[in-house]
Structures are given as structure tokens and as C-alpha cells.
Amino acid sequence: MTVRHVTQLELENFANTTSTIEEEGGVLLSVADVKAKEILYRKTLIEQNKITLEEEVPTYAEIYHDLLNAGIRGRVAAYIAWASMPKKYRFPETQDEFAQQVLGLTSDRAIATWRKKYPEIDQMVADLQAEAMLEYRPGAFHALGTVAADPSYRANPDRRLFFEMTKDYTPRIKSEVDDGKGVGHKLLGQLKKLSTAQLLETLGSDAISLMNELEDELSSSGDEPTSSASSEESNG
Numbered sequence: 463m464t465v466r467h468v469t470q471l472e473l474e475n476f477a478n479t480t481s482t483i484e485e486e487g488g489v490l491l492s493v494a495d496v497k498a499k500e501i502l503y504r505k506t507l508i509e510q511n512k513i514t515l516e517e518e519v520p521t522y523a524e525i526y527h528d529l530l531n532a533g534i535r536g537r538v539a540a541y542i543a544w545a546s547m548p549k550k551y552r553f554p555e556t557q558d559e560f561a562q563q564v565l566g567l568t569s570d571r572a573i574a575t576w577r578k579k580y581p582e583i584d585q586m587v588a589d590l591q592a593e594a595m596l597e598y599r600p601g602a603f604h605a606l607g608t609v610a611a612d613p614s615y616r617a618n619p620d621r622r623l624f625f626e627m628t629k630d631y632t633p634r635i636k637s638e639v640d641d642g643k644g645v646g647h648k649l650l651g652q653l654k655k656l657s658t659a660q661l662l663e664t665l666g667s668d669a670i671s672l673m674n675e676l677e678d679e680l681s682s683s684g685d686e687p688t689s690s691a692s693s694e695e696s697n698g
């Protein structure tokens with residue numbers, strides 16, 4: 463799955479797709495209601511020693527707010543916002559409890575019906591869960607740069623990844639694959655004839671990963687290896 467932001471247009475299209483969902487019964491929470499419930503929940507977790515006083519608990523109130531602003535039906539928006547949370551921090555913990563305690567329904571049957579009739583609901587939950595990873599991107603890039611700048615040999619893999627990402631370095635194997643002359647297939651064939659010990663001696667400690675990388679590149683390129691027989695026929 464590609465990690466990206468869910469756009470406003472996507473939210474509005476989703477709202478149009480799910481606009482016919484029936485929401486009979488239950489209650490409609492305001493964003494303030496959700497925030498109040500989350501404050502009480504965090505207090506409960508601290509009292510039960512499940513989290514520390516300094517630990518932050520993810521909130522779904524902001525997600526709920528964005529979904530409502532896009533025109534998504536209230537109870538559907540509340541469910542999606544709740545389901546997009548990590549299970550550890552969901553309150554209530556189960557879908558049935560959420561339906562009864564938050565949405566005021568008698569059971570989670572309505573939610574199950576929504577999800578069955580509109581698979582886009584589960585897809586939206588998955589997209590929002592993936593989007594949450596973007597919060598860690600700045601820290602991850604900073605950590606990569608910090609480790610890559612370490613002159614120790616132990617940082618070699620991080621340096622290699624760093625330079626590949628900045629386009630300062632192109633792996634030799636990838637260069638061979640991309641030359642369009644079938645050299646990559648020939649190289650792979652030669653490498654496969656070597657023992658593991660010979661591969662490690664030739665390519666270093668990451669020999670196996672380099673082999674896999676080469677195979678993946680050749681597979682994705684869709685190029686067919688050029689046989690000696692076909693070459694001779696074309697030359698004749």
C-alpha cells in the first residue's frame with residue numbers, strides 16, 4: 463500500500479458514494495463530545511497504569527471532524543475515525559461496544575451492514591491508517607541521515623540507501639540491468655553458477671540481497687534473455 467495523504471476530493475467522492483447509507487436510530491456525536499470521551503478515556507488508562515502520565519494517546523476527534531466537513535454521514539464518519547485508530551487505543555475496544563456505547567445502537571449489526579454493502583468503508587479506514595505513518599516520516603529521514611553520516615563501517619547499508627535516495631549513487635547491478643542490452647540476464651546467469659561462499663567473496667555481505675534485487679529488476683523490466691542460438695541465427 464502506498465503511504466500518502468487522503469485528499470479532500472477523495473473524501474468528498476467517498477461522501478457521495480456512501481450518501482445513501484441508512485442511519486436510523488442511534489445518536490450523532492459532536493466533535494466536542496468525542497474529545498470529552500477521549501479525555502476521560504486517557505484519565506482511565508493512567509489510573510489503570512496502562513499508560514504513563516507523559517504518554518500521548520492518539521485521537522480520532524480530528525479525523526472525525528475532517529470526515530464530517532467532507533459531508534460524510536455522521537455515524538459512518540464516527541465509525542471510520544474510530545476504526546482508523548490503533549487497536550491499543552480504541553475506546554470502546556470492540557466494534558459492538560462502540561456501536562452501543564458511542565453510537566447508541568442496540569448492536570453493531572448496522573455497522574456490519576454498511577461494511578458489507580460499501581467495501582469503500584474498509585478501504586477508507588485502511589487509507590487513513592496508512593496516512594498516519596506520514597507523521598513519522600520526518601523523524602525517519604532524520605534518523606537515516608544521522609546514521610548514514612556515521613563514519614563507522616556499520617553505517618554502510620544506511621549510506622548506500624541514503625545515496626540511492628538522493629540519486630548520488632546507482633548500484634552497478636541496476637546499471638547493468640538498465641542498459642537494454644541483456645547484460646543483466648547474462649550477469650545473473652553467471653552469478654547463479656557461483657556458490658554462496660563465492661557470492662559473498664565477490665559481492666560482499668549483502669550478496670543475497672543484491673541477487674534478489676537483480677532478479678526483481680529483471681522481472682519488472684519484462685526483458686527476455688538473449689540466447690546464443692538466436693544471436694547466431696540473426697547473424698547468419
